[in-house]
Amino acid sequence: MKISAKVSNSLNHHEVWLDTNGTVSQLNIPSRPTGFGSSANGGELLFLSLATCFCNDLYREAAKKDITLSKVEVxxxxEFTAEGEPGFNLTYEVAIEGDAPKSVLDTLIAHTDKVAEIHNTLRKGVSVTLTSK
Known part of the structure; x- marks a missing residue:
């Protein structure tokens, strides 16, 4: 699966495109009040990525086990401190409702934590490479 995200920014103009295997969608994130940059910061989007990944993966893993989830909250x-420093104390909380007993739902959460791709990417600590156009 090939995934990319693109940002285009100029005065009072901010566009975000997401692409997964050629399926493109746009995400509506306005410019900062100054007109330049994004109103959402990278940390917020990083944590949105963690929450979104886990939410989607819960539905995927539940379907494999014939569990119907009616509600997922992640x-x-x-935290971030000084500029240029990596984040720390990354945590997430999950609450789900579905047609299975609580013990089964708890097992589903634990299993999904082991297979969530974004979480495992951060846990592994992969390299990020800058290229130029």
């Missing part, structure tokens, strides 16, 4: 958070 809240991811963390």
């Amino acid at each position: 809240e991811a958070s963390g």
Whole structure:
């Protein structure tokens, strides 16, 4: 699966495109009040990525086990200090409702934590390479 995200920014103009295997969608994130940059910061989008990945993966893994989920809530958070320093204390909380007993839903959450791709990418600590156009 090939995934990319693109940002185009100029005065009072901010566009975000997401692409997964050629399926493109846009995400509506306005410019900062100054007109330049994004109103959402990278940390917020990182934590949104963690929450979104886990939410989607819960539905995927539940379907494999014939569990129907009726509600999923995921809240991811963390901290950043000085400019240029990596984030720390990354955590997330999950609450789900479905047609299975609580013990089965708890097992589903634990299993999904082991297979969530974004989480495992961060846990592994992959390299990020800058290229130029």
